[in-house]
Amino acid sequence: MEPTKELADAIYRERVRRARKLSTGERLATCIELFEGATGLMRDGIRHQFPRLDREAVEAELRRRLGRLRQLHEHGIYRPVKAD
Numbered sequence: 001m002e003p004t005k006e007l008a009d010a011i012y013r014e015r016v017r018r019a020r021k022l023s024t025g026e027r028l029a030t031c032i033e034l035f036e037g038a039t040g041l042m043r044d045g046i047r048h049q050f051p052r053l054d055r056e057a058v059e060a061e062l063r064r065r066l067g068r069l070r071q072l073h074e075h076g077i078y079r080p081v082k083a084d
Helices: 005-021 026-047 055-074
Strands: none
Touching: 026 055
16 A cells, blocks of 8 residues: 555655754754665665675775765756755
8 A cells, every 4th residue: 555645745744844853963963874874775785786895895886986976966967856
């Protein structure tokens, strides 16, 4: 069963409401937590794609990919979708 648009919108509004109540420190901690989670998923993907890489090589590939994402962002090629 898929959620309805109304349910999805209500969940989104609640998340935004809670986020607006966070202090600057809490927001920073949340950003760090999200970044660590995202890089963890990226590492898992790299290990899946290249199962023979050692830890150092996985970290090097992660840095390469993050650098590429930064380049795309700096050149305006990648633009996040803005919520309505």
